[in-house]
Amino acid sequence: MKLSHYDDEGRAHMVDVGAKPATRREARARAFVELSPAALAALPTNPKGNPLEVARFAGIQAAKQTASLIPMCHPLALSFIDVEARIVEGGVEIGATAATVAGTGVEMEAMTAASIAALTVYDMTKALDKGIRIREVELVSKSGGKSGEWRRS
Template sequence: MSELSHVDETSGEVRMVDVGAKPESRRRAVARGRVRMATSTAERLRSLPKGDALTVARIAGIQAAKRTSELIPLCHPLPLSVVEVDLTVDAGGVAIEAAAETTARTGVEMEALTAVAVAALTVYDMAKAIDKEMRIDEVVLVSKTKAPV
């Protein structure tokens, strides 16, 4: 038996996992990431030439979570009940945390991770003109839970 759920055991071809027989459950996933930047850049994120980077990044992260199945080819489209994206500025940059929830047959970790990644890319895009040394790192899944409906 293959450890890779997206690989057909017989043919070795990639495939979308059949979750039709699985029971629905309440699922939640939390992911985190960071955009490292100069302190002077972090202090200016709400008043950049392109606008408020933190607000735009929050909206971009939420939108990205909702469109994850369009971005990641083998992800199932999910009816998300909530997506939260929080951005916290500190001396080293911006810490990003995203949580996604659904009641479905498959998990929402890809949606949480996608929200963090796109929020980070948005911060980067909005601040790149003033900080050429920024970097995105530490994008990780922190937790995922599943509870019966």
Template sequence: MADSSSHELTPPELTHFRDGLPRMVDVSDKVATTRTATAEGWVRLPAEARAALEAGTNPKGDPLTVARLAGLSGSKRTADLITLCHPIPVTGADVRVTLEEGGVRIVATVKTTAPTGVEMEALTAVTVAALNVYDMLKAASKAIEITGVRLLTKTGGKSGDYRAADLGG
């Protein structure tokens, strides 16, 4: 029987925990570089919610415009919502909210020049926008679904560029 002690695995060093306690990673020695991230998400609409949106009869107003504004705001408030996320300067953000065959598609691109990335800001922008679509249309249907929130692309930083596989990455 082989000696299993020679195959012991060393546990990975956790970046957000030290001595078993949570911590914010120190990025003060990292160089600020230009970084971008694009994320997407979907809001699936039951027929009655889609009909209210298409007809413009939603009593709360235009869900797509509200969602776009909410997504932009969410990108800047990420560090307030994600516990160990660094507050970074969002130097640019674009949130597109469109009604498509599959429902409402939300795509957010966020840019910064900072020592850490903007993936969380892009994902937060999408999620906050999606929640606002739900809020604006919930009177028409409670069966609205938020789905497919994911990172599409990122550029910059130590880990390099990323492109989701189904985008040709």
């Protein structure tokens, strides 16, 4: 199997997607922020503001900046980005969905949104808990393009 971001000499390059048809593409990613019970209990009264809302906004903004952060990632006009952050047992579950109509997918935008939202929860709560862990940043599903549908089992 050949990785498309490398040429015949092994140098990294941006893949030319100009000949690919523009189709609707969507991706969903998730992340988990593990917090202590004390930090979880303090989330609604954080003096910096509501960490979950700040994380949502940070994830949305990050998705729009993905091509500036990932060197071989194409700049995309996103038609939709949504980030959810909710308190669950043991921490905060982050979900991010990105969509576009383009010749390349939005997996990196969804993964970037989930990652930055998780890092923002960390930033907003680090004074309460030095043992915070960010876990399971992963692609959940993608649709569109040549490879079609994919879902994590």
